[in-house]
Amino acid sequence: MLNRLMIMSLLLAAASLRADPPSDLKAFRAFFEQRFANIEIDDHRDGAYALDAAKREQWLSMEDFPPYEIAIEAGEALFAESFADGSGYADCFENSGIGVKQTFPRFDQAAGAVLTLELAINQCRQAHSEAPLAYASEAMGALSAYMAYTSRGETFAITVPPEGLAAYNAGKAFFYARRGQLNFSCAGCHVTSAGGMLRAEILSASVGHATHWPTYRLKWEQVGSLHKRFAECNEQVGAVGLAEQSPSYRNLEYFLSYMNNGMTLNGPATRK
C-alpha cells in the first residue's frame, strides 16, 4: 500500500514538473468552469460577490460611492508630482505609466527575479534619488490604486520566459503546499473548496484573485496590497506571514497572475 502511494506521488510530482504554464492555465480554468458551470470565468474577478446575490447587492450599492475613490484621487496627485531632479513616475514606465498595471508582474531578466508594480514604483523612486515608500503606507496604496484604475478594462497577458520558469514553479509550489498549524494550502480553500463556507464567509475562486488589486478592505480602513492579503491569510492559518514584496510572495503573485491570464482587470476594488 505504502509502495503504491510512493509510486503514485512520484508519478504525480513528475507529471506536475513536466506540465508547462499554458497547460497549467488550461487545467486551472477547466476546474473552475466545471465547478461553477453557471458563472463565466471573467465574472470571478468580483470574488465572493460573483457567488452570492445578497453580498453582491450590498457591494454594488457601495460601488456608487466606493471608499477607494479617495485613494485614487490622492494617487493621481502623487503620480503627477515631480521628483527633486525634475523627473516623475511617467519617465519610468511605458505609456507614461497610464494603463500599464496589467503588464505586472513580469520576470525581470536582469535582476533574475519577479518585478511587481509596487517594486517598480520604488525602483523608479530610487533611480531618481527619492526615498522608497513603505509598502504598507497609504502613499504606496494610493499610487497603486491610481495606476490600477487607469488599467481598468485591460486584460492580463502575463508571460513566463524560460528564465522565469523557476520563479513561476516556486509560486506554484507555495500555492499548493499546506502551511501553518491549521495545515491549509491556498488551493485547499480557493480551488478545492471554492464556493464553500469558511466560518461565515464564502470562499472565492483563485481565478480572479489577481485582477482587483490593490483593494480597500473595510477591515483595513485603507487601500492595501495583494501581499498584505497573502500575509493576513497565512497568519490566519497559523503560518508566519512574510514581508510585503518578499521573493516568495512575488513568486506567488507571478503564478497567481498567470493563472488569471485572459481576465479583465477591475482594480482598485472594495472588499470586506
Next chain:
Amino acid sequence: MSWGRLRQLEGQALRALGGVGAWAGVLMVVGVLTLGLNASNSQGKAPSAEAVLAHAMSVHDAAMARDHAWVTTRRALARAQDLLDAGDESASLLAAQQALQSAQASLNQADVEAESWPARVPK
C-alpha cells in the same frame, strides 16, 4: 506509553479530523507524545530553559527559511523568553519545549509538503 497506545491515539486523531487536516492531527499527536517523552527524560539530566529556547529558535529559523514557520512557535518563543527574563526557569522550560515541538512540526510540514503538493494540482 506503548506503541499500541500510540497507534490508537493516531487513529482517533485521524478519524476525528477527517481527511483534511489529518496531517495536523498526526503532527499534534506526535507533538503531545514528544512532550511526554521529554518530561520523562528530564528526570535524569534536566536541560536548561535557555538551551531548549536556543534550540527551538534555530529550528524555527530553519522553518522560516523554508516559508513554513508557525505562529504558535513565535508565540511560545516569546512567552519562553519573557518567562526566562522574569526568572521563572521551570515555566520558561515548559514554554521552550512547546516552542521546540511546534518548530519541529512546522519543519516537518515543510518536508512533507515539498513532496505532496503536486498531487493537488488540477489535471
Next chain:
Amino acid sequence: MAVKPVKMRGKLAEGVAEIKALMPHPMETGTRRTEAGELIPAHFIQEVICEHNGALVLRAEWGTSVSKNPYFAFKVAEAKAGDEVVIRWLDNLGETSEGRLTLK
C-alpha cells in the same frame, strides 16, 4: 492634515432626492496608539448638518463609533431639479468642511 471637501452624489426620482456623501476624515477615537505606544489624539466629526435650499433638513450628532472616511446617505423629500443640497460637518477640534450639490 488638510481638510477635504465632502464628496456628494444625488439621484432625483419622483420628488425624492437620494443623497450619497463620502466625507474624508481620520475619525480617530482617541484610544488608538502609535507603534511607539503614544496615544493618537481623538479627532472625529461631532456634528453633521444638511440643508435643502438653505433650510435645515437633517442634523446628526456623531461620536467615535463612526469609522474613518464616513459614507453617509439620506433622502430629501419635496426635491426638484435645481435645488441645492449642502452637507456641513464640524469636528471635535473645531475643524469644518462642506459639500454642495445642485440636483439635476
